[in-house]
Amino acid sequence: MDFADLQVFKSVVDEGGITRAAAKLHRVPSAVTTRIKQLEDSMGVKLFHRDKQRLRLAPAGELLLGYAERLIRLSKEARDVVTGTTPRGVFRLGSLESTAASRLPAVLSEFHRRHPDVRIELATGTNDALLGKIAERKLDAAFIGEAPGDRAFDHMPVFAERLALIASAASRPIKRPSDADGLSLIAFPDGCAYRRMLQRWLGADSLVTRRVLDLSSYHAIIACVAAGTGIAFVPESVLAIVPHADVSKHRVPKAQGDITTPLVWRRGEASASVLALRDQLAARPRGKAVASKSGTESSHASRAGAN
Structure with missing residues (x-):
């Protein structure tokens, strides 16, 4: 399975067909058709149902789409981190409800001011649920209630509660x-x-x-x-x-x-947005517990x- 084939596959899904995907990718339709055929052959399954001039995702295609989106997103994140580009795109951030209500308004306001090209999607949940979503790469980072013991995660202490x-x-x-x-x-x-x-x-x-x-x-x-x-x-x-x-x-x-609230992310997978938030938090005085x-x-x- 070639990464370029996954990019073509996602473009065909996003654009709703071969012709429009080819125009977006600046390729001829036959080249896009060949890429899709190569991907199907390499996986041994049909990714699309072909109905006259229309393509509809087959069940196998539905499953592959989620993985393709994650791989493409990770590739972009890796490129952003390595090249040091300005954070942009969607930043999927998790938080305890208490932290979201009492600690994050000022933090997110400042982050938004510094990085206007980033759209933050904030999700709240329990400590363990948020860690699970980071592990599944459904969140880029999260503010949780205690430092994780699993070496799959990196973290920094942020707020003293x-x-x-x-x-x-x-x-x-x-x-x-x-x-x-x-x-x-x-x-x-x-x-x-x-x-x-x-x-x-x-x-x-x-x-x-x-x-x-x-x-x-x-x-x-x-x-x-x-x-x-x-x-x-x-x-x-x-x-x-x-x-x-x-x-x-x-x-x-x-x-x-x-208790200390840490910011947690997957080890070795800090996106440009995570790095920017980490730097912002490191530059400010750590929140103190109310006496x-x-x-x-x-x-x-x-x-x-x-x-």
Whole structure:
């Protein structure tokens, strides 16, 4: 399978036929037809159904298209990195929801100002889900909750976060895990690094025996906590952007409360956009965790509404 054949194949798909693909590639139609035939022969499958003057992708062609797009994109990224060209095109960036809400607005605004030819596609998810998408090359990089242990990834520490345990404003003081006995836990689904920190604070092998409400929005989590549904671990940077949340805040030990958000990408596959973001982040002071004023704090204005 020749890389040039894949480029021709993708052009035929994009342009909807041999003639228009040939015009785009500045080749004669017969040359494009020959390339497609060579690709089909080398793979031993039909990539197109030929219906009179029209071509329709066969099932094998549908499968190949995804791989062709990834290979062509990687080739372009490699050329951009090696030649040091200005970042451009689509930058597929992932982030924890908390980081996207509290840390990234200024970062992305500055990146957009510096690199107007880049279109950022931001996706949010749990720590493990984002790592999985980087591994599958569905994301170029992501801000996750903890440094990956897998050597398939490179990372740089970016934001220092402090997690706080929050409960309803009327809650009793919570100074140790035993004070939370009988209370429901509210957390992101499995795969969330902060959920694992909550589990470690509780000293539990798992949360199977506890009442857990799985939510995928910090606005919803804070709103449920304020309503007395249960307790949750939340970054203080998130609480800072919802200052009127009707919740009480309780300190947890540094071992479970201090966490650093890294930017992660596949080892050896940093695109020009990833390198540009990394350089931008390295040039700015690292974000600091919001300091608590006391062991237990309450805000009694208005509740944080769910989306």
